[in-house]
Amino acid sequence: MVQRYFVKEDQWDNQTVVIHGEDVHHIGRVMRMEPGDTIICIRSDQVIAECRITDISSDEVTCHIESWISEDRELPVFVSIVQSLGKGDKLEQVIQKGTELGAYRFIPFKADRSISKWDDKKAEKKIQRLQKIAKEASEQSQRTHIPVIENASTIKEVMAMGETFDAKVFAYENEAKTAEFHSLASHLETINAGDHVLVVIGPEGGFSEREVNTLYDHGFQSFRLGRRILRMETAPLYYLSSVSYQFEELR
Amino acid sequence: MVQRYFVKEDQWDNQTVVIHGEDVHHIGRVMRMEPGDTIICIRSDQVIAECRITDISSDEVTCHIESWISEDRELPVFVSIVQSLGKGDKLEQVIQKGTELGAYRFIPFKADRSISKWDDKKAEKKIQRLQKIAKEASEQSQRTHIPVIENASTIKEVMAMGETFDAKVFAYENEAKTAEFHSLASHLETINAGDHVLVVIGPEGGFSEREVNTLYDHGFQSFRLGRRILRMETAPLYYLSSVSYQFEELR
Structure with missing residues (x-):
């Protein structure tokens, strides 16, 4: 299953997502992911993208947005x-x-x-x-x-x-x-x-x-x-x- | 709320219920109940009675059946x-x-x-x-x-x-x-x-x-x-x- 991360709006542009904070540790150390691996990033306004990791440093993970996903998992009430x-x-x-x-x-x-x-x-x-x-x-x-x-x-x-x-x-x-x-x-x-x-x-x-x-x-x-x-x-x-x-x- | 206890069928007769085992400790020590107090006893065939405690010893509690209760709390499936x-x-x-x-x-x-x-x-x-x-x-x-x-x-x-x-x-x-x-x-x-x-x-x-x-x-x-x-x-x-x-x- 592809891992999913919530990423704040100001860390997105049209083509890239930059992840900071605890999730960097999770991606690099816990999941042992590497550049080329795929993750799902979710923006606070519920936009979702499939992203490919391009770079992992000790304090940030940079990803390229491969495609936008539309899905609805929210309760209608x-x-x-x-x-x-x-x-x-x-x-x-x-x-x-x-x-x-x-x-x-x-x-x-x-x-x-x-x-x-x-x-x-x-x-x-x-x-x-x-x-x-x-x-x-x-x-x-x-x-x-x-x-x-x-x-x-x-x-x-x-x-x-x-x-x-x-x-x-x-x-x-x-x-x-x-x-x-x-x-x-x-x-x-x-x-x-x-x-x-x-x-x-x-x-x-x-x-x-x-x-x-x-x-x-x-x-x-x-x-x-x-x-x-x-x-x-x-x-x-x-x-x-x-x-x-x-x-x-x-x- | 009146305490409820499951009591095996062979400990019942028409007028009394005798409780053995761990529930004796619960009634006497944990709940600190005394003769005269009321509990609910439930038989394995789902018969339910409101009972009054008549005697508490270290290994059994004797109760008098005051009334039979009919209630249905079981899921229909x-x-x-x-x-x-x-x-x-x-x-x-x-x-x-x-x-x-x-x-x-x-x-x-x-x-x-x-x-x-x-x-x-x-x-x-x-x-x-x-x-x-x-x-x-x-x-x-x-x-x-x-x-x-x-x-x-x-x-x-x-x-x-x-x-x-x-x-x-x-x-x-x-x-x-x-x-x-x-x-x-x-x-x-x-x-x-x-x-x-x-x-x-x-x-x-x-x-x-x-x-x-x-x-x-x-x-x-x-x-x-x-x-x-x-x-x-x-x-x-x-x-x-x-x-x-x-x-x-x-x-």
Whole structure:
């Protein structure tokens, strides 16, 4: 399989791409590629080119653009995941797998019952690390968009954010406990290709009553994700898989 | 939330349930429960009872059956996942998340390109450990069935197993690279509630040519899981989520 690299717009001209930074190490040392080898370069505006390496130095790789590629690997719906902070590496897991499954953006969420806390002083470094996970998962799954990782938000900030979205919803475990549940399908049937959707996922202990009330008050709709109770890191994967199934596979 | 425990059939009579083994420690020491507290007991034939603890000793917990519960958390389709052996704890991840998502059975698969090997001498212990993960995930997601973990199988054994299934399929990454792909929907539309489906998931490096030919020769159908290339541990979660969406949410 041909390796894929995201390269910033200002490193492209009509015929060449110049790669800097960590990817130089990956190309030269990890993959042991040489001039003449082929890679795929992806520009931030989702232009894609098949490139031939012409020169490798210790700090840059120069490539010649052989051909332009048109392909569409992006989910037709733009899904922004508001993910409650959880134990251990759950946020990392959600970002890695959620990126593979086509998420557009991630917003870590300081939920009332979040066990792990977000250290605002270390936020910049943390976001950089999460952004790197998203970049690698995008390359792995051959996507043309790298999801953006936002700073962690409070419920108030999430409510303000919601104003600009076409649809806003939250996965609520109580929906799995009633016969009058709102099915995920009843939500997805109101969504069209091109829509931006904001999805809020609760923490291990579930949403607090205050959060549930706030969500409903601001027009967020709750829905069910199947009959079983899912862990907080599994719920967004179910949601994204279903959006893909509905919009890419079912049509 | 009331704690749930799976209790073997021979420990039940009409009025009482007696719990042995590790769950005794969990009830007494981890949860610090006392006589008078309520738990949910689930029998292997999927009968469920709300029980009140009457006595806790160091090696058993005795409970009085207060009421019988009827609930259905099981996926209407019986999905057996043939999961290629992969790096690190990928098999464990698939069993934990796949159980939450409703899988019926797991068969570890010795694929040609599997990086991790299955040590037949240590198989019994390994399966016990995997079975414990499945049990805990079943309790977490409030299921009434614990998926069975089979011994690791060769391609020949998987083909023989396939004979008894209503449908047999494999997730093939090449389907995501052609405009004439077989959509997951075209497969699920041929499935009915109550059917048993065998799904084969390839390893990190993909199926070998030999395996792909063998699968097609034995009537396995390939399908696509969205437009993106998924990791081996993400593919079964996409599949199970879509089965749940199609059969539990979409109707």
